[in-house]
Amino acid sequence: MDYLEKAKEILEEQSQEGKIHDSKASAIAPYVKEVLIQFAEAEPEFAQAIVQSTGTFNECCKACVKGVGSSCSDKDVYQAAAQYYFPGAEVHFEMKIDLIGEASAPKKSMVIDFTDFC
Secondary structure, three states: OOHHHHHHHHHHHHHHOOOOOOHHHHHHHHHHHHHHHHHHHHOHHHHHHHHHOOOOHHHHHHHHHOOOOOOOOHHHHHHHHHHHHOOOOOOOOOOOOOOOHHHHOOOOOOOOOHHHHO
16 A cells, blocks of 8 residues: 555545634644645655544644644644654754745756857
């Protein structure tokens, strides 16, 4: 069984099933889904945990915001999501700043050989 593809399918399907009635859970759902897919791509065992879970994606999102006040950190939300499917999992963040941004990307150029016109 290809756990990665099945995990993606489950997350896609369950994220489309019914509305999440909790506004906080609803707000984080699209981001949590994308991060869970990234975790599954990085760790095959995590993909397997999603496939074998008896819980649902909507329940996961609700668990992520349980007890949250008016704000929470991304790390806390993503760690709660990971732990929903794989208890004890740890999420580590690394942030970098790129002051040049897209300016550092190589420019596409077109080369015209004028000998073709002679």
